[in-house]
Amino acid sequence: MTIxxxxxxxxxxxxxxxxxxxxxxxxxxxxxxxxFGIIGASxxxxxxxxxxxxxxxxxxxxxxxxxxxxxxxxxxxxxLKLRREIGMVFQxxxxxxxxTVAENVAFPLQLAGxxxxxxxxxxxxxxxxxxxxxxxxxxxxxxxxxxxxxRVGIARALACRPAILLCDEATSALDPETTRSVLRLLSEIxxxxxxxxxxxxxxxxxxxQICHRVAVLDAGRIVETGPVEAVFLHPRHPATLALVxxxxxxxxxxxxxxxxxxxxxxxxxxxxxxxxxxxxxxAREHGVDFAILGGQxxxxxxxxxxxxxxxxxxxxxxxxxARLDAAGVxxxxxxxxxxxxxxxxxxVSRELADVA
Amino acid sequence: xxxxxxxxxxxxxxxxDTLAMLGGALFFTVLFGLPLGVLLFLTGRGQLLQQGAVYAxxxxxxxxxxxxxxxxxxIVLMPVTTLITGTSLGVxxxxxxxxxxxxxxFARLVETALREVDHGVIDASQAMGGTIGQIVxxxxxxxxxxxILAGITVTAIVLVDYTAxxxxxxxxxxxxxxxxxxxxxxxxxxxxxxxxxxIILVQLxxxxxxxxxxxxxxx
Numbered sequence: 001m002t003i004x005x006x007x008x009x010x011x012x013x014x015x016x017x018x019x020x021x022x023x024x025x026x027x028x029x030x031x032x033x034x035x036f037g038i039i040g041a042s043x044x045x046x047x048x049x050x051x052x053x054x055x056x057x058x059x060x061x062x063x064x065x066x067x068x069x070x071x072x073x074x075x076x077x078x079x080l081k082l083r084r085e086i087g088m089v090f091q092x093x094x095x096x097x098x099x100t101v102a103e104n105v106a107f108p109l110q111l112a113g114x115x116x117x118x119x120x121x122x123x124x125x126x127x128x129x130x131x132x133x134x135x136x137x138x139x140x141x142x143x144x145x146x147x148x149x150x151r152v153g154i155a156r157a158l159a160c161r162p163a164i165l166l167c168d169e170a171t172s173a174l175d176p177e178t179t180r181s182v183l184r185l186l187s188e189i190x191x192x193x194x195x196x197x198x199x200x201x202x203x204x205x206x207x208x209q210i211c212h213r214v215a216v217l218d219a220g221r222i223v224e225t226g227p228v229e230a231v232f233l234h235p236r237h238p239a240t241l242a243l244v245x246x247x248x249x250x251x252x253x254x255x256x257x258x259x260x261x262x263x264x265x266x267x268x269x270x271x272x273x274x275x276x277x278x279x280x281x282x283a284r285e286h287g288v289d290f291a292i293l294g295g296q297x298x299x300x301x302x303x304x305x306x307x308x309x310x311x312x313x314x315x316x317x318x319x320x321x322a323r324l325d326a327a328g329v330x331x332x333x334x335x336x337x338x339x340x341x342x343x344x345x346x347x348v349s350r351e352l353a354d355v356a
Numbered sequence: 357x358x359x360x361x362x363x364x365x366x367x368x369x370x371x372x373d374t375l376a377m378l379g380g381a382l383f384f385t386v387l388f389g390l391p392l393g394v395l396l397f398l399t400g401r402g403q404l405l406q407q408g409a410v411y412a413x414x415x416x417x418x419x420x421x422x423x424x425x426x427x428x429x430x431i432v433l434m435p436v437t438t439l440i441t442g443t444s445l446g447v448x449x450x451x452x453x454x455x456x457x458x459x460x461x462f463a464r465l466v467e468t469a470l471r472e473v474d475h476g477v478i479d480a481s482q483a484m485g486g487t488i489g490q491i492v493x494x495x496x497x498x499x500x501x502x503x504i505l506a507g508i509t510v511t512a513i514v515l516v517d518y519t520a521x522x523x524x525x526x527x528x529x530x531x532x533x534x535x536x537x538x539x540x541x542x543x544x545x546x547x548x549x550x551x552x553x554x555i556i557l558v559q560l561x562x563x564x565x566x567x568x569x570x571x572x573x574x575x
Contacts, residue, residue, distance in 0.1 A: 054483045056479070056482055056483060080485040080486075080487065081485065082485075083482075083483060083484070083485040084484065084485040086483070088480065088483040088484070090476060090479070090480060092474075092476050093476075094474065094476035094477055094479060094480035095477075095480075096477060096495060096498070096499060097474075097499060097574045097575050098498045098499050098501060098572070098574050099498070107481075107484070107494070107495075108484040108485075110494065111481070111484050111485060111486040111487075111490050111494070112484075112485065140574045141574070142574060142575055156484075160484070160485075
């Protein structure tokens with residue numbers, strides 16, 4: 001079931017004369033229960049998209065449906081109610097500094113008009129226990145670490161039992177270790193509550209760790225969308241490529257390819273294939289020598305993957321490739337154009353090294 | 357010069373008058389200035405109730421009030437004061453011009469204190485479905501409390517200054533004593549005592565203000 005859908009949404013800032021288009025026709029459909037990533041470099045229109053989805057602003061044209069309701073023309077009490085169905089987690093936490101941790105979590109309940117102190121206390125207690133902060137209930141935000149503050153932010157966002165959790169660069173202000181633990185918490189919440197999570201970020205690493213599907217936003221348009229595995233391992237659009245390259249330093253590998261004898265391929269292993277000793281097999285059985293030029297090994301969510309750039313030479317390359325294909329390894333032949341792109345970067349970096 | 361010539365009970369009564377003017381004027385200044393400051397903030401650029409025209413008019417009027425020297429304000433407002441309190445003399449006759457003189461100043465301080473509040477807090481409250489009233493009373497004002505308290509402290513000290521000045525046109529209090537005895541009758545010792553009293557009062561106000569601000573600061 002689609003829980004958030006945008007159809008041909010546009011949004012322009014600034015008045016007449018020198019207006020700046022922030023979104024130029026965005027189509028997006030987020031399914032109920034999934035962790036959906038929206039990734040883009042700064043200035044791509046992410047913030048605008050967030051303010052549209054959490055209903056702080058309205059699309060200029062196009063339609064926006066949230067939680068099964070068309071949002072056009074909704075105002076007053078109805079709008080406030082609809083906003084409460086979307087929990088929001090912010091990059092800079094946006095906690096109230098004058099309120100304690102418990103009061104911060106109670107805040108959205110009070111805004112929603114919950115009067116019973118006992119009900120509020122019970123809900124706050126349960127939420128703080130869930131995010132592992134019950135010992136800090138009476139502290140003020142400034143006494144907490146960044147990771148703890150974000151946990152308060154998450155508890156607060158969940159207080160009114162929203163259908164959607166919208167995370168705007170929720171881990172961008174945190175160190176890698178804390179980022180992992182906050183992402184793990186989000187992932188657990190997604191599974192436990194079946195809550196839809198929309199995660200806006202500028203780093204592929206965040207997407208790789210918890211998202212099921214991802215949309216790439218570039219200059220106000222969605223340029224690529226699909227399962228994280230596909231988008232991360234086989235990026236098609238230059239903007240996606242740039243974001244993936246930021247996460248993995250692949251230039252060297254492709255650059256080296258130019259100086260290597262043999263045909264260069266990119267092999268992508270996923271799941272069980274990651275652990276099979278397939279390269280050794282093909283070397284023995286098909287007489288194919290291989291040189292590993294570069295690559296990365298890691299996990300997408302919890303599934304292992306490996307992506308290697310390899311030069312094959314000698315032997316029966318054709319049957320070796322067939323063998324790889326049969327084993328479930330994705331094989332792409334790298335064209336000289338692929339290699340040149342990286343080679344330029346490589347030359348630059350070597351020149352820099354010479355200067356140094 | 358001798359301290360024997362000082363009429364201590366008279367100084368005591370004058371000090372009480374000064375405190376009464378200060379307390380009364382401060383109360384009304386906060387009563388009028390706080391909502392004005394909130395309105396000024398909310399109608400400002402990029403804020404919840406952005407209203408260019410309202411902001412411009414409000415800002416213009418407040419600036420006019422702030423640019424009139426207080427001693428002139430005292431004289432100009434005499435008829436209005438008489439209308440409100442029945443007299444333009446003494447403690448009661450001074451409170452209206454004091455309030456007019458400091459409300460605009462205090463409203464600006466409130467606006468500044470509210471602007472200091474992280475805009476993210478407003479975004480968050482809005483995203484949580486808060487109404488403007490809820491956002492003002494439950495988020496903005498509590499967050500800006502230390503800044504507003506600091507503003508009240510500064511305003512109180514300006515008021516001490518103004519009450520002393522009002523002695524020149526028949527207001528009561530320590531300032532009145534300083535002018536009538538210290539200046540017009542050349543009783544230097546009265547002048548010194550009144551100045552010392554004013555210094556002590558200002559120091560106490562500042563110290564109390566600082567403690568309050570510190571107590572409510574959570575940043």
